[in-house]
Amino acid sequence: MKEERSLSLLQLMVNEGLVPSPEEEENRKTFIEKLKQIVVAWVKRVAWQRPLPKQDIAVSSATLLTYGSYGLGVHGSESDIDALCVGPYFATMDDFFIVLYNMLKSRPEVSEIYCVKDVKVPLMRFVFDGILIDLPFVQLKVLVVPENLDILNPVFLRDIDETGWKSLSRVLANTQICRLVPDLKKFQSMLRCVKFWAKRRGVYGNLNGFLGGIHLAILAAFVCQCDPFVGLSALISHFFKKFAFWPWPRPVELQDETLHPTLNPTETRLYMPIRLPFSSYEYCHSNITKSTFYKIRTEFLRGHNLTKDLLKFDFDWHNVLEPFPYTKKYAWFLKIFLSASKQDELGDWVGWIKSRFCCLLFKLEEVQGLCDPNPTEYIDVNIADPHVIFYWGLQAGKTNAIDIKSVKDVFWRNISTGYQGPFGKIELSIVKASQVPKSAQFDTLSQKRKKACWKMMDYHQRRIPIYLQHVPQYIVGYVSTNGDPEYPSAGV
Numbered sequence: 001m002k003e004e005r006s007l008s009l010l011q012l013m014v015n016e017g018l019v020p021s022p023e024e025e026e027n028r029k030t031f032i033e034k035l036k037q038i039v040v041a042w043v044k045r046v047a048w049q050r051p052l053p054k055q056d057i058a059v060s061s062a063t064l065l066t067y068g069s070y071g072l073g074v075h076g077s078e079s080d081i082d083a084l085c086v087g088p089y090f091a092t093m094d095d096f097f098i099v100l101y102n103m104l105k106s107r108p109e110v111s112e113i114y115c116v117k118d119v120k121v122p123l124m125r126f127v128f129d130g131i132l133i134d135l136p137f138v139q140l141k142v143l144v145v146p147e148n149l150d151i152l153n154p155v156f157l158r159d160i161d162e163t164g165w166k167s168l169s170r171v172l173a174n175t176q177i178c179r180l181v182p183d184l185k186k187f188q189s190m191l192r193c194v195k196f197w198a199k200r201r202g203v204y205g206n207l208n209g210f211l212g213g214i215h216l217a218i219l220a221a222f223v224c225q226c227d228p229f230v231g232l233s234a235l236i237s238h239f240f241k242k243f244a245f246w247p248w249p250r251p252v253e254l255q256d257e258t259l260h261p262t263l264n265p266t267e268t269r270l271y272m273p274i275r276l277p278f279s280s281y282e283y284c285h286s287n288i289t290k291s292t293f294y295k296i297r298t299e300f301l302r303g304h305n306l307t308k309d310l311l312k313f314d315f316d317w318h319n320v321l322e323p324f325p326y327t328k329k330y331a332w333f334l335k336i337f338l339s340a341s342k343q344d345e346l347g348d349w350v351g352w353i354k355s356r357f358c359c360l361l362f363k364l365e366e367v368q369g370l371c372d373p374n375p376t377e378y379i380d381v382n383i384a385d386p387h388v389i390f391y392w393g394l395q396a397g398k399t400n401a402i403d404i405k406s407v408k409d410v411f412w413r414n415i416s417t418g419y420q421g422p423f424g425k426i427e428l429s430i431v432k433a434s435q436v437p438k439s440a441q442f443d444t445l446s447q448k449r450k451k452a453c454w455k456m457m458d459y460h461q462r463r464i465p466i467y468l469q470h471v472p473q474y475i476v477g478y479v480s481t482n483g484d485p486e487y488p489s490a491g492v
Contacts, residue, residue, distance in 0.1 A: 001310070001311050002231055002233050002234055002310055002311070003231055003233075005233035005310050005315065005317075006231045006232035006233040006234075008317060009193060009232060009233060009236070009317050010189060010232065012317055012318075012321075013189070013192055013193065013196070016196065017076060017077060017078075018076045018192055018196060019076070019192070020075065020076060020077040021077065024077050028070070028075075028081070028131075031081075031128065031129055031131060032064060032066065032081075032083070034109075034128075034129075035064060035083065035128060035133075036063060036064050036147070038100075038103060038104065038107070039062045039063065039064055039085055039087075039100070040061055040062055040063075041103070042062065042091075042095075042099060042100045042103055043060050043061060043062040043087060043088060043091055044057060044060065045099060045103075046090065046091050046095045046099055047060045047090060049099075050090055052090065056143060059143065059144050060088055060090075060143055060144065061088070061144050061145050061146070061147070062085065062086060062087045062088060062091065062145050063086050063145050063146065063147050063148075063149055064083045064084065064085060064086070065083065065084045065086055065149065065151060065171045066081060066082065066083045066084075067082050067083070067084060067170045067171045067173075067174045068080075068081075068082035068170070068174070068213060069082075069195075069213060070082065070083075071171070071174040072174055072177065072178065072188065072191065072217060073178075073184070073188045074188050074191045074192045074195065080131065080132040080133070080134065081131055081132070081133050081134075082133075082134045082170070083133060083134070083135055084135075084136055084137070084138060084167055084168065084170070084171050085100070085135055085136070085137045085138070086137075086138055086140060086145050086149060087137065087138070087139050087140070087145065088139070088140060088142055088143050088144065088145055089139065089140065089141050089142060089143065090143075091139060092139065093122065093137060093139075093163075096124075096137040097115050097117065097122075097124070100124075101113065101115060101124060104124070104126060104128075107128075109128055109129045110126050110127070110128055111126070111127045112125075112126060112127045113125070113126035113127075114126070118418075118420060120163075120166055121136050121163070121166050121167050121170075122136060122137070122163065123135055123136040123137070123167075136167040137164075137167065138160065138164040138165075138167045138168045139160075139161075139164055140156050140160070141158050141159050141160075142155075142156065151168070151171055151172060151175055152172070152175060152176070152179075152278075169276065169278070169282070170214070172276075172278040173214055173217075173218075173276050173277055173278060174217075175278075176254075176256070176277035176278045177217055177218065177221050177254070177277055180221060180225065180254050180255070180256055180277060181221050181224045181225065182224060182225065182228035183224065183228065186224065186231075186232060186235065187220060187221060187224045189232050190220050190223070190224065190232060190235045190236065190239070191216065191217055191220045193232070193236055194216050194219070194220050194236070194239060195213065195216055196321060197303065197320065197321055198210070198211055198216060200321050200322065200323045200324065201299045201302075201323070201324045202295070202323075202324040202326070202372070202374055202375065202376075203292075203295060203296050203299050204216075204375065205375035206285070206286070206287055207287065207354045207355060207357055207358075207375075208287075208292070208354075208357055208361075208373040208374075208375040209287045209288055209289045209291070209292035209357070209358060209361055209373055210288070210292050210295075210296065210373075210375065211288075211296065212284070214276075214284055215272075215274055215284055215286070218252065218254060218274050218275075218276075218277065218284065219239070219243060219252060219274065220235075220239065221254055221277075222242075222252055222253075222254055223235055223238050223239045223242055225254060225255050226238070226242070233307075233310050234310070236307060236320075237304075237307040237308065237310055239303075240300055240301075240303035240304035240306075240307050240308075241304045241307075241308065243300045244297070244300040244301040244303070244304040245304075248271060248272055248273075248293075248297075249270060249271060249272070249273055250273075251273040251274065251275050251283070252272075252273070252274045252275065253275040254275075254277045256277060259279075259280050260280055270283070270286050270288065271286070271288045271289070271290070271293040272286060272288050272293065272296070273286075274286070287357075287358045289358065289361050289362060289365060290365055290370070291361065291364075291365055291370045291371045291372065291373070292361075292372075292373065294370055295372055303320060306319055306320045307320060326372070326374055326391070326393055327433045327436055329372075329393060330372065330393035330394060330396070330433060331396055331432065331433050332393075332394040332396070332430060332431070332432060332433065333391040333392060333393055333394060333430070333431050333432075333433065333436060334364065334371070334390075334391070334392040334394055334428060334429075334430060335389065335390070335391055335427075335428070335429045335430070335431045336353075336360075336389065336390040336391075336392065336426070336427075336428060337387060337389050337425075337426070337427040337428075337429075338350055338353055338387060338388045338389070338390075338424060338425070338426055339383075339385045339386060339387035339388075339424055339425045340385075340386050340387075340422070340424035340425070341385070341386075341422070341424070342386065342422075343386040345386075345421065345422050345424065346386040346387070346388065346424065348421045349421065349422075349423070349424035350377075350388050352415065352419050352421070353415060353426065356411070356414050356415045357373060359410075359411060359414040359415075360407070360411045360414075361373055363407050363410050363411060364392075364394075364402075364407065367402055367403065367406075367407065368394060368395060368402050369395040370395040371392055371393065371394055371395065372392060372393035372394075373390075373392045374390065374391055374392055374393060376390070376391075377389070377390065378390070378391070378437075380437060391431075391436055394430070402430060404428055404429065404430060407428060408426070408428045411426075411428070412426070
C-alpha cells in the first residue's frame with residue numbers, strides 16, 4: 001500500500017507537468033552547451049584584449065555551473081535556469097557586464113537581456129532560446145577553469161571576494177546536498193513534491209517571508225538522511241512529522257563528517273535557522289517573521305495530520321496538495337496595487353517593492369498582528385495601465401484599528417531610498433473578501449485538472465494569463481484580450 005501511495009504521488013507529479021520529458025531534458029543539455037561555448041569564447045576575447053601571452057590565451061578557459069532547481073535535478077519543463085559563470089583570474093566583473101553582455105546581446109537567440117548590478121549577487125538576466133536565465137559571475141584565481149570543475153576542491157576557493165563567495169555559495173550548497181543525500185533520485189522526487197506542496201499552500205517564497213528553494217532542499221535532504229531506507233510516500237509523511245514538532249530555533253543541519261558545526265548565537269535568534277551544508281557556521285538567508293513562521297508551522301502540522309496514516313482507504317494526495325483557501329480563511333485583505341507608466345518599467349518596480357516586503361510585513365505585524373503575505377501576483381484585466389496586485393490575508397478582529405496611511409508612509413520611506421529606476425505608483429487599501437475580484441479567488445477546485453507550468457510573469461507584453469483551474473495561482477498559458485469562454489480572466 002505504501003508503494004502504491006508512492007507511485008500515485010509520482011504519477012500526480014507527471015500529470016501536473018512537473019517532470020520534464022526526455023526530449024526536454026536533452027534540449028536543455030544542448031542549450032547549456034551552447035551557452036558554455038559563448039562563455040569560453042568570451043574568455044578568449046578578454047585574454048586577447050589584455051593581452052596575455054599566446055600560450056596563456058590558448059589554454060585559458062571558463063565554464064558554467066548550474067544551481068537552483070535545475071542544478072538539483074528538480075526542474076519542470078517550464079522552469080528557468082540558474083547558472084554561474086566561472087571565469088579565470090584576468091576576467092573581471094566589468095568584462096562580464098560589458099564584453100559578455102555585448103556578445104550575448106548580439107546573438108539572435110538572446111532577448112530581453114539586462115544587467116542587475118546594485119544587489120548582493122550581481123547578475124545578468126536574459127531569455128535564451130525561450131528560457132529565462134539568471135547568470136551571476138565569480139572569478140577564480142586560476143588561468144584554466146576546467147569544464148567539469150570540482151567546486152569543492154579548496155584549490156579553486158582561494159582568495160575569492162565577498163561578492164564572488166555569495167554567488168558561489170549557491171552552487172556549493174547544491175553540490176553538497178547532492179553529495180550528502182543517500183539516494184539522489186529519491187531525494188529529487190521528494191523535493192519536487194515538497195516544493196509543489198509549498199507553492200499550493202502559500203508557504204513558498206523567500207521575499208514574502210516564507211521558505212525558499214534552498215530551505216526546502218536542505219529540509220528534504222535532512223529527512224532523507226534520517227530515513228534512508230523508506231519509500232517516497234513515507235519520506236513525505238516523515239517530513240511533515242519531523243518539522244511539525246521540530247524544536248525551533250534549534251538549527252537544522254545536514255549530517256557531514258567533514259564539518260564540525262559551531263553554534264552561531266546570531267542565527268539562533270532566527271525563527272527557523274537552517275545551516276548551509278558547505279559551512280560550519282553559515283546559515284540560509286531567511287526573511288521568516290512571526291506571521292510566516294506561524295503559517296509554516298500550521299501547514300507542517302496540517303500535512304502531518306493528513307499523512308500520518310498513509311494506509312487509510314480514503315487517503316488522497318490531492319487533499320494534502322489542496323490549494324490554500326485564502327478567501328475562506330480571511331475576511332479582510334491588504335490590497336497592494338503596484339503600477340508603472342510603461343510596461344518595461346513595471347518589472348524593475350515590482351522587483352524592488354518585493355525585495356522590501358519584509359519591512360511592510362514587520363509594520364503590519366506591529367499594528368495589526370498576524371498577516372499572511374500571499375506570494376501570488378495578479379492583474380486586473382479591466383485596468384489599462386501596467387500593474388500587479390497582491391492580496392495579503394489579515395487577522396480577524398483588528399483590521400478596523402489599522403491606520404493604513406501610517407503603514408504606507410513607513411513603507412514608502414523604506415522603498416524610496418536606493419531605487420535607481422523610474423518610480424512607479426503604490427496604493428495600499430483594506431478590502432473585504434467579498435471585494436476580492438473573482439479572478440483572485442483561487443481556492444475553488446475544479447473537476448477538470450490541467451498541467452501546471454511554472455512561468456515568470458512577462459512584464460513586457462500585455463497578455464491575459466490563464467490559470468490552472470484547481471491551482472489558479474499557477475499559469476497554464478495566455479489568451480488574447482477577446483478571451484476564451486472556457487477560461488475566465490484571471491490574475492498573475
